[in-house]
Amino acid sequence: MEIGNLGVTAARGFQAAGGSAGIKKNNTKDMALIYSTVPCVAAGTFTRNLVKAAPVKWDQHIVYDCPTAQAVVVNSGVANAATGRQGYENCEETAKEAAAVLQIPADSVLVASTGVIGQQIPTDKIKAGIHMLAPMLSDSKEAADIAAAAIMTTDTRSKQASVSIELGGKTVNIGGMCKGAGMIHPNMCTMLSFVTTDAAISKEMLQKALSGVVDDSYNMISVDGDTSTNDTCLVMANGLAGNPEITEENEDYRLFAEALFEVNRALAKMIAADGEGASRLFEVKVIHAASKEQAVTLSKAVVTSTLTKAAIFGRDANWGRILCAMGYSGAEFDPEKVDLFFKSAAGELQIVENGIAADYSEEEATRILSENAVTALVDIKMGEAEATAWGCDLTYDYVTINADYRS
Amino acid sequence: MEIGNLGVTAARGFQAAGGSAGIKKNNTKDMALIYSTVPCVAAGTFTRNLVKAAPVKWDQHIVYDCPTAQAVVVNSGVANAATGRQGYENCEETAKEAAAVLQIPADSVLVASTGVIGQQIPTDKIKAGIHMLAPMLSDSKEAADIAAAAIMTTDTRSKQASVSIELGGKTVNIGGMCKGAGMIHPNMCTMLSFVTTDAAISKEMLQKALSGVVDDSYNMISVDGDTSTNDTCLVMANGLAGNPEITEENEDYRLFAEALFEVNRALAKMIAADGEGASRLFEVKVIHAASKEQAVTLSKAVVTSTLTKAAIFGRDANWGRILCAMGYSGAEFDPEKVDLFFKSAAGELQIVENGIAADYSEEEATRILSENAVTALVDIKMGEAEATAWGCDLTYDYVTINADYRS
Numbered sequence: 001m002e003i004g005n006l007g008v009t010a011a012r013g014f015q016a017a018g019g020s021a022g023i024k025k026n027n028t029k030d031m032a033l034i035y036s037t038v039p040c041v042a043a044g045t046f047t048r049n050l051v052k053a054a055p056v057k058w059d060q061h062i063v064y065d066c067p068t069a070q071a072v073v074v075n076s077g078v079a080n081a082a083t084g085r086q087g088y089e090n091c092e093e094t095a096k097e098a099a100a101v102l103q104i105p106a107d108s109v110l111v112a113s114t115g116v117i118g119q120q121i122p123t124d125k126i127k128a129g130i131h132m133l134a135p136m137l138s139d140s141k142e143a144a145d146i147a148a149a150a151i152m153t154t155d156t157r158s159k160q161a162s163v164s165i166e167l168g169g170k171t172v173n174i175g176g177m178c179k180g181a182g183m184i185h186p187n188m189c190t191m192l193s194f195v196t197t198d199a200a201i202s203k204e205m206l207q208k209a210l211s212g213v214v215d216d217s218y219n220m221i222s223v224d225g226d227t228s229t230n231d232t233c234l235v236m237a238n239g240l241a242g243n244p245e246i247t248e249e250n251e252d253y254r255l256f257a258e259a260l261f262e263v264n265r266a267l268a269k270m271i272a273a274d275g276e277g278a279s280r281l282f283e284v285k286v287i288h289a290a291s292k293e294q295a296v297t298l299s300k301a302v303v304t305s306t307l308t309k310a311a312i313f314g315r316d317a318n319w320g321r322i323l324c325a326m327g328y329s330g331a332e333f334d335p336e337k338v339d340l341f342f343k344s345a346a347g348e349l350q351i352v353e354n355g356i357a358a359d360y361s362e363e364e365a366t367r368i369l370s371e372n373a374v375t376a377l378v379d380i381k382m383g384e385a386e387a388t389a390w391g392c393d394l395t396y397d398y399v400t401i402n403a404d405y406r407s
Numbered sequence: 408m409e410i411g412n413l414g415v416t417a418a419r420g421f422q423a424a425g426g427s428a429g430i431k432k433n434n435t436k437d438m439a440l441i442y443s444t445v446p447c448v449a450a451g452t453f454t455r456n457l458v459k460a461a462p463v464k465w466d467q468h469i470v471y472d473c474p475t476a477q478a479v480v481v482n483s484g485v486a487n488a489a490t491g492r493q494g495y496e497n498c499e500e501t502a503k504e505a506a507a508v509l510q511i512p513a514d515s516v517l518v519a520s521t522g523v524i525g526q527q528i529p530t531d532k533i534k535a536g537i538h539m540l541a542p543m544l545s546d547s548k549e550a551a552d553i554a555a556a557a558i559m560t561t562d563t564r565s566k567q568a569s570v571s572i573e574l575g576g577k578t579v580n581i582g583g584m585c586k587g588a589g590m591i592h593p594n595m596c597t598m599l600s601f602v603t604t605d606a607a608i609s610k611e612m613l614q615k616a617l618s619g620v621v622d623d624s625y626n627m628i629s630v631d632g633d634t635s636t637n638d639t640c641l642v643m644a645n646g647l648a649g650n651p652e653i654t655e656e657n658e659d660y661r662l663f664a665e666a667l668f669e670v671n672r673a674l675a676k677m678i679a680a681d682g683e684g685a686s687r688l689f690e691v692k693v694i695h696a697a698s699k700e701q702a703v704t705l706s707k708a709v710v711t712s713t714l715t716k717a718a719i720f721g722r723d724a725n726w727g728r729i730l731c732a733m734g735y736s737g738a739e740f741d742p743e744k745v746d747l748f749f750k751s752a753a754g755e756l757q758i759v760e761n762g763i764a765a766d767y768s769e770e771e772a773t774r775i776l777s778e779n780a781v782t783a784l785v786d787i788k789m790g791e792a793e794a795t796a797w798g799c800d801l802t803y804d805y806v807t808i809n810a811d812y813r814s
Binding site: 048049050051052079081082083084116117118119182183224225226227228229304305306307310311313314316318319320321323324325326327328331332333335336352354355356357394395396398399400401402403 | 455456457458459486488489490491523524525526589590631632633634635636711712713714717718720721723725726727728730731732733734735738739740742743759761762763764801802803805806807808809810
């Protein structure tokens with residue numbers, strides 16, 4: 001399945017726009033609008049953080065209680081989190097304004113925010129932004145690119161992925177964009193991610209497919225171990241592909257779910273690779289685990305370990321930190337059976353055999369760890385389950401970015 | 408209760424020595440020896456990391472299975488972790504050598520190691536070190552100071568604390584030293600900590616007192632969220648104070664346990680303040696919690712949050728990150744009832760009232776956060792329990808220290 005870089009306009013009937021509404025300083029792009037020419041079924045997964053931002057609560061209402069959705073209003077700069085009742089009312093006001101401008105029902109407008117916690121969103125600027133963006137809506141790739149750029153915060157590059165599959169003789173397109181670089185340790189879903197598709201699929205099946213996808217994509221990445229208050233992943237399907245509607249777990253459903261997974265995994269890996277200050281993507285794959293849960297626990301503990309991340313930055317094969325992180329993860333395993341390999345485009349090298357140092361060359365290890373993407377492959381020799389987690393290294397720039405983020 | 412800075416020789420009958428055995432480069436001190444002129448009862452708590460270093464396993468054998476202990480051999484530079492059967496045999500060989508030199512039983516010799524994971528300790532150097540240190544043993548403060556310096560790794564300063572109390576008309580002394588700056592997120596116990604006392608107390612009561620102490624001291628600190636493979640806290644009591652032996656939970660026991668707690672809390676806070684690269688001590692106190700467990704979970708989540716630690720480095724009152732960390736901690740609370748205050752020697756300021764921003768001055772907040780020690784006081788208005796956790800900020804130097812630790 002080939003992953004393209006088209007974004008939210010890859011699927012028929014979806015339009016996008018992005019621009020500066022003056023929320024951020026210096027005319028930086030800070031608002032995006034996604035619109036479908038026909039009503040969609042929508043699915044979503046949201047942060048499990050007890051402190052949920054107002055837009056998360058609003059979107060949960062739309063996704064769980066309302067039959068269709070047709071637009072998403074996104075702003076960066078201010079997260080609208082820890083903003084109380086006023087914050088929620090501001091979501092409602094935003095949705096109503098977009099509904100009036102786009103001539104759709106207010107309860108079919110999703111909203112999303114990312115940025116500083118604790119400030120109210122400037123509703124005047126956001127309402128003006130909606131009026132500015134609506135006439136610019138376009139199904140072009142350029143429009144998707146601008147929207148993807150407008151939702152960035154500390155991201156250094158925009159993130160888009162797409163795929164096309166055949167269902168019942170019809171071409172079905174899936175495209176998405178996401179943002180996220182810090183406060184990345186999703187639990188249930190992640191950051192902001194918007195995926196659109198022209199597949200014909202029931203709301204129930206769409207939610208089922210999405211829920212099955214996030215556990216192996218967004219929920220397997222970590223930049224800093226901090227689960228955000230705003231994590232949101234939304235998928236909208238408008239049916240314009242004309243495929244036989246998916247209403248049960250048949251072969252079409254499985255193919256669609258796999259395509260949805262590929263797009264979301266690609267987006268998730270982009271977030272990990274663009275982690276705040278990151279200089280390389282760090283992948284941790286645990287194989288031969290007794291259960292999926294065990295493999296997930298171990299791989300996430302390693303990818304989240306501050307000391308391991310610092311060693312990856314230093315291209316230092318400090319494998320003791322990896323074993324140490326596995327040891328405190330809470331998962332049961334036999335440390336004296338662990339094999340560990342480092343892999344990258346430069347080669348593969350066994351570092352640990354049965355829990356103790358293998359006879360390897362430090363120079364060769366450093367050479368392998370100098371690539372842009374490096375993998376730690378851990379074999380715990382217990383069963384057939386496996387899991388892969390993605391993160392990044394810990395660098396000086398991470399500290400720079402986060403020491404005074406609000407200034 | 409006044410905390411002094413005497414170390415492991417504060418109590419009668421305890422001697423110490425430290426020096427360079429050539430394990431580290433450049434003649435850096437890397438070995439310490441603690442000795443009691445008479446046999447002691449010993450208690451210990453150890454890492455809960457599944458990957459336990461060989462010295463941890465050896466000490467568990469001595470503390471759990473043997474009636475007395477009389478000496479501790481400590482080395483820095485190499486952790487003797489992930490070293491398999493050979494690593495354990497090296498502990499035994501070390502203990503036997505010390506036993507022969509000091510003319511005590513081998514099963515009364517404790518050992519401890521800290522440093523790089525995955526390398527075997529150089530037993531020849533360590534045995535030569537024992538022969539070098541034994542004749543230097545002294546009950547002077549200088550000897551304790553040198554021993555405290557010899558167990559350091561990335562610590563920037565040595566850590567000692569002491570206290571004296573009256574029990575049954577006799578003066579009882581407790582003194583200790585510890586090391587630790589990175590891989591600090593103790594679970595059950597911590598890093599290396601050695602406490603000596605001349606109290607007369609049964610082995611059972613000593614273990615009970617120590618176990619009660621670690622939960623509110625070492626287990627409440629975090630530098631980087633990484634629980635080490637070597638965490639060890641040992642207490643030895645030789646009875647030379649001549650107090651009525653403590654064999655039950657009477658008033659003497661409670662006073663002794665409190666004094667033991669004060670010494671260990673002082674040592675734990677020194678570790679947090681000297682966290683790798685740290686520029687300030689960060690204290691998080693959660694009050695009015697429904698249970699102690701809840702208060703512990705919340706305070707540790709905040710003190711461990713990478714984003715919060717980076718903000719503390721930047722003297723940035725980014726309170727949203729504190730609420731966010733509380734939200735993903737797993738503890739239940741009402742975000743809309745949370746009050747948050749920042750405190751330091753420069754004053755106290757309310758930042759959050761009932762979950763949203765209070766009307767405070769950012770300049771005043773920065774002034775308060777510029778002190779060497781800062782406290783976040785969180786009131787969750789649910790009950791009467793509380794807990795305090797200690798950590799440090801995340802700085803450029805942390806990355807420098809850990810990017811290539813092994814070189």
